[in-house]
Amino acid sequence: MEKEPIIALDFPSWEQTEAFLKPFKQEQLYVKVGMELYLQNGPFIIERLKEMNHRIFLDLKLHDIPNTVKQAMKGLAALGVDMVNVHAAGGVQMMKAAREGLDEGAKDGKRPVLLAVTQLTSTSEEAMQEDQLISVPLQESVLHYAKKAKEAGCDGVVCSVLEASIICEACGEDFYKVTPGIRLKDGSTDDQQRIADPHEARKMGSTMIVVGRPVTKADDPVASYHHVKALWGGQAQ
Numbered sequence: 001m002e003k004e005p006i007i008a009l010d011f012p013s014w015e016q017t018e019a020f021l022k023p024f025k026q027e028q029l030y031v032k033v034g035m036e037l038y039l040q041n042g043p044f045i046i047e048r049l050k051e052m053n054h055r056i057f058l059d060l061k062l063h064d065i066p067n068t069v070k071q072a073m074k075g076l077a078a079l080g081v082d083m084v085n086v087h088a089a090g091g092v093q094m095m096k097a098a099r100e101g102l103d104e105g106a107k108d109g110k111r112p113v114l115l116a117v118t119q120l121t122s123t124s125e126e127a128m129q130e131d132q133l134i135s136v137p138l139q140e141s142v143l144h145y146a147k148k149a150k151e152a153g154c155d156g157v158v159c160s161v162l163e164a165s166i167i168c169e170a171c172g173e174d175f176y177k178v179t180p181g182i183r184l185k186d187g188s189t190d191d192q193q194r195i196a197d198p199h200e201a202r203k204m205g206s207t208m209i210v211v212g213r214p215v216t217k218a219d220d221p222v223a224s225y226h227h228v229k230a231l232w233g234g235q236a237q
């Protein structure tokens with residue numbers, strides 16, 4: 001279990017990202033750069049965050065034909081980020097290709113951790129069945145994707161806290177269960193459907209939690225981050 005919650009830096013510009021990070025002073029963080037920030041600013045963002053010694057999950061959720069994903073992953077590995085992801089729905093061949101790309105592009109022999117997104121935490125069982133024409137229960141779909149991700153050589157999955165324990169049983173404790181959809185009991189759920197608080201995440205076997213708006217939109221983001229971290233670490237109720 002990672003001690004640091006991953007903070008989703010869902011901002012449009014470096015200026016806003018820097019302003020958010022400033023009150024954290026010298027604290028070393030684990031941050032997530034997603035589509036919003038990366039696609040508008042590019043690799044420059046990664047360089048800046050690395051200079052600040054933060055660990056980086058580059059969340060671009062690749063989903064394309066195997067060769068395209070392999071070549072893209074080669075480039076992402078060369079950026080020296082710590083973790084990347086693909087959509088498991090791209091299939092076993094695509095996930096294998098992602099892993100090959102990372103192995104080939106790895107910097108100093110250290111490749112990023114590879115995760116596969118199962119069912120997005122914003123997806124309810126009802127929406128999955130209707131939009132994707134999947135008739136099995138959502139947990140079964142998530143578990144199926146987790147097994148396929150393991151078979152393809154991924155290090156773990158992105159799932160909700162609600163599926164972490166069944167994945168643990170099927171794929172082992174060391175297989176990463178990275179869980180977004182983290183909400184505090186008194187907060188808003190926003191567009192998330194499968195949510196849990198940091199304390200529940202720890203009990204259910206998440207390896208890492210990803211938290212965005214409950215921290216980034218809080219009146220006092222540093223205090224909110226430390227509250228989340230204490231709940232996650234079991235130092236608060």
Ligand SMILES: O=C(O)c1cc(=O)[nH]c(=O)n1[C@@H]1O[C@H](COP(=O)(O)O)[C@@H](O)[C@H]1O
Nearest residue numbers: 008034059120121158180181210211212213
């Ligand atoms: O891959 C992800 O990081 C991800 C997968 C998923 O199923 N659900 C999910 O919310 N995320 C990301 O996790 C973050 C959650 O942010 P908040 O909902 O603001 O806490 C966002 O940056 C999402 O892009």
